[in-house]
Amino acid sequence: MASMCETCQGLQKHLQVFEERDQADRLAATQWVNTTLPSLRRSSANCRACALLVQAILLHHSRFSGADEESVGVVVESFESSTVEIAQDHLSIEVRWKSASNGVDVQDEIKESYPDLKLEIFTDQNEHSPYSAIGPGRHIAETFLDDAGVKASRDLINECLTNHARCRHVKPHVQPATLPKRVLDVLIDDPSKGVRLHESQYDEVEEHYEYGEYLALSYCRGIGRGIPQTTSKTLKAYKQGIPWASFPRAFQEAILLTRSRGFRWLWIDSLCIIQDDPLERIAEAMNMGEIFGNAFVTLAATSSVDTSQGLFPPRDPPFRLQTSDISRGSPSKVYVREQPLHYSFKTSFDPCTQITDWELPLNTSRESDVQTPLLRRAWTYAERLLSPRVLHFTRSEMILECSEGYQCECHRIENPTYDPRATDPIKQLFARIADATKKAAKSNDEQMDGVTSQLADTSIxxxxxxxxxxxxxxxxxxxxxxxxxxxxxxxxxLLAIAAVAKTFSKFLDSGYIAGQWTCSTINLLWYPNDSTHCRRPKRIPSRNIPSWSWASIEGSPILFDTASAMDLACSASFSSKPHDRRSAWSPLSGDKLRLTASMATDVSFRADSNTEYSLVRNGVSVEFRPDVVPPRGADAMDSGEKLVCVLVCMTFRSSIVGIVLKESKSHPQVYRRVGRFECYEVHVDEKEAEPEDAEALFSYWFPEVKDMMQLDEGPMRTYVVV
Known part of the structure; x- marks a missing residue:
């Protein structure tokens, strides 16, 4: 009788020795191996199952060829099909090498992070494996346009339409969709006639274009070469027909998929917007909410860096491994492939926590760039939010993202059994706001009640x-x-996010100027994640971006303070007309801001080093991080130069937050923002004592303030900020 392999128990379920654990853990997963690759290699000399595991891993050796093999950890698990969907009996191999640290046991770190490589071994449906831990895997179509691929996309969308209340499709004869101004007619009834540009008829009485169901395409332009464009010169010819050879691969595949799904109309920005008409480009950008919002589904070339790579990225077929079934005396085959990647759609935090505690930005890694370049583009991020459904075509599978969640071909993206990380919730949160706004009653009170009912599950x-x-x-x-x-x-x-802001404006009942909501002073407390990479944008006469807007800083993600523990009697006025506070709509530019505060004072700027700066008053200094480091151009500051520090609020972090202003040399009493100020501790210069808490700042910089609860009744200072 052969002895049981101590490393993997022969991958035989009847030999698996379960440790004591509760029923829930027992049903979730069975761990077969938790070791290093060298140890698994040694075991493979006497165990066919271990040899199979080593072979599967080494077929993907290029992924960790530069790693020290001693640092490569391996975990092998199988899942109980009774707790998950049918046909999920594959064997999972998790391989880690990046997280292992020198001097630390690999096995101690092996479960501390998401694996660097995740493989799965499986059989065909109804096929037998000599290892009972290896069962059938979930089928993934090899190509997107074959019968299996078309059926898979149809199944994903039908699930969304049938079972998602917020996504359920209204029948066209009840509430038909409105076509955009222009669409491509793919001539489904006679494809031999090619493709032509169709201009929708506008009904001036009903104030909308003609009805019709259509798809939209979201893609990376890349360098833009080889992309056909509708211009004032090509418009007439394109309405007669567009040569098939002029379409890049992504456009061709989108047209073929549109036809295969039985749709006649397809919207592609470069062809449906006149590219040399700046006014039309702005108008259609403002209308993106309707264009993508009314599309039946948006087709996303998620894994393609430009249109030449196509809508459908190539898929690597699984490796076929031959094994021996001793009990039957016949050869058997199993397959190994890299598990479909959901990396770019996953978060590293718990979305059930407060939004203020979320770790942002999401997925900044090189892997995300390589696997899903479309998700790293600003325009397509807005398109993704505005679309009711986005069908992502990735290198491993199709993923459907909709107003209520995610689906994928492998059926695991939302299943914590296979991947405990949560999916990015932002599209669903945005969809709830959009949906609540649409369904709310006309009166303001009824509107807010309707919004409450729609957003109950977002803890508002x-x-x-x-x-x-x-x-x-x-x-x-x-x-x-x-x-x-x-x-x-x-x-x-500001243009690319304007349509998203348009949806929020109806919910917030607020004006919106150059990226800033007029209802919120707190939102002025934005700050760059990394000032050393920041720059001010080039000035465009028709689009003035004021220094108080987050859009005035480029080169770094912008973060915000959104919650205040105590208001320090600071207010902002974006217009001299009070009624404009709620109705102002200037999404692309802004002008003067009047900042009125009780606690504002002159301070001196001090450069402690090339990258470290302080603000000083009355012999007391606090750290300061300018918006642009090192300060240059309009932000340039010399040590000893006078600035103005305006305190806005105290935070729940026990810090004091405000805005730092610099007076214009050419326009006295007019200021520019040069940074955000956050004080955690106060340093008394020329003393060796420990720094004092942030609240000590009040007594040092504002000794005249005797009662913090009476700030609204005290003297105020107003600054004009441009």
Whole structure:
């Protein structure tokens, strides 16, 4: 009788020795191996199952070829099909090498992070494996346009339409979709006629274009070469027909998929917007909420860096491994492939926590860039939010992202059994705001009640101020992620997010100027994640971006303070007309801001080093981080130069936060923002004593203030900030 392998128990379920554990853990997963690759190699000399595992790992050796093999950890698990969907009986191999540290036992770290490589071994459906731990795997279509691929995409979308209340599709004869101004007619009835540009008929009485179901395409332009564009010169010819050979691969595949799904209309920005008409480009950008919001589904070339790589990235077929079934005396085959990647759609934090505690920005790693380049683009981030459904085509599978969550071909993206990380919730949070706004009653009171009912599951309480605060937190999450994305033309930063802001404006009942909501002074307390990479944008006469707007800083994700423990009697006025506070809509530019505060004072700027700075008053200094480091251009400051520090609030972090202003040399009494100020501790110069708590700042810089609860009744100072 052969002895049981101590490393893997022969991958035989009847030999598995279970440790004492509760029923839930027992049903979730069975761990077969927890060792290092060298140890597994040694065991493979006497165990066929271990040899199979080593072979599967070494087929992917290129992924860790530069790593010290002693640091490569291996965990092998199988899952009980009774707790998950049918046909999920594969064997999972997790390989780690990046997290292992010198001097630390690999096995101690082996479960501390998501694996650097995750493989799965499986059989065909209804096929037998000589190892009972290896069962059938989930089928993934080899190509996107074959029968299996078309069926898979149809199944994902039908699940969304049938079972998601917020996504359920309204029948066209009840509430048909409105076509954009222009769409591509893919001539499904006679594809031999090619493709032509169709201009929708506008009904001036009903104030909308003609009805029709259509798809939209989201893609990376790359360097833009080889992309056909509709211009004032090509418009007439394109309405007659567009040569098939002029379409890049991504456009061709999107057209073929549109036809295969039975749709006639397809929207692609470069062809449906006149590219040499700046006014139309701005108007259609403002209308992106309707264009992508009315599309049946948005097709996303998620794994392609440009249109030449196509909509459908190539898929690596699984490796086929031959094994011996001793009990049957016949050969048997199993397959090994890298588990479909959900990395770019996952978070490293618990989305059930407060938004203010979320770790932002999300997924800044090189792996995310390589696997899903589309998700790193600013324009397509807005398109993704605005679309009711986005069908992502990745290198491993199709992923459907909708207003209520995610689905994928492997059926694991939302299943914590296989991947405990949570999916990125922002599209679902944004969709709830959009949905609540649409369904709310006309009157303001009824509107807020309707919003409350729609947003109950996002923990927004029943007071208007708290609902607004929650919505503003969602907005700041979006801006942080958005400013972490790449955009070809910096001048488009406010334009690309304008349609998203348009949705929020109805919910917040607030004006919106150059990226800033007029209802919130707190949102002025934005700051760059890394000032050393920051720059001010080039000035465009028609689009003035004031220094108080987050869009005035480029080169770094923008973070926000969204919650205040105590207001320090600071207010902002964006217009001399009080009624404009709620109705102002200037999404691309802004002008003067009047900042009025009780606690504002002159301070001296001090450069402690090339990258460290302080603000000094009355012999007391606090650290200061300018928006641009080192300060240069309009932000240039010399040691000893006078600045103004305006305190805005105290935070729950026991810090004092404010805005630092610099007076214009050419326009006295007009100021520019040069940084955000956050004081955690106070340093008394020329003393060796330990720093004092932040609250000591009040007595040193504002000795005249005797009662912090009476700030609103004290003298105020007003600054004009441009």
């Amino acid at each position: 309480t029943e007071t208007r101020s708290q609902k607004r605060e929650e919505a503003l937190q969602i907005w700041t999450y979006i801006v942080t992620e958005y400013t972490n994305k790449r955009i070809t033309y910096d001048a488009d930063r």
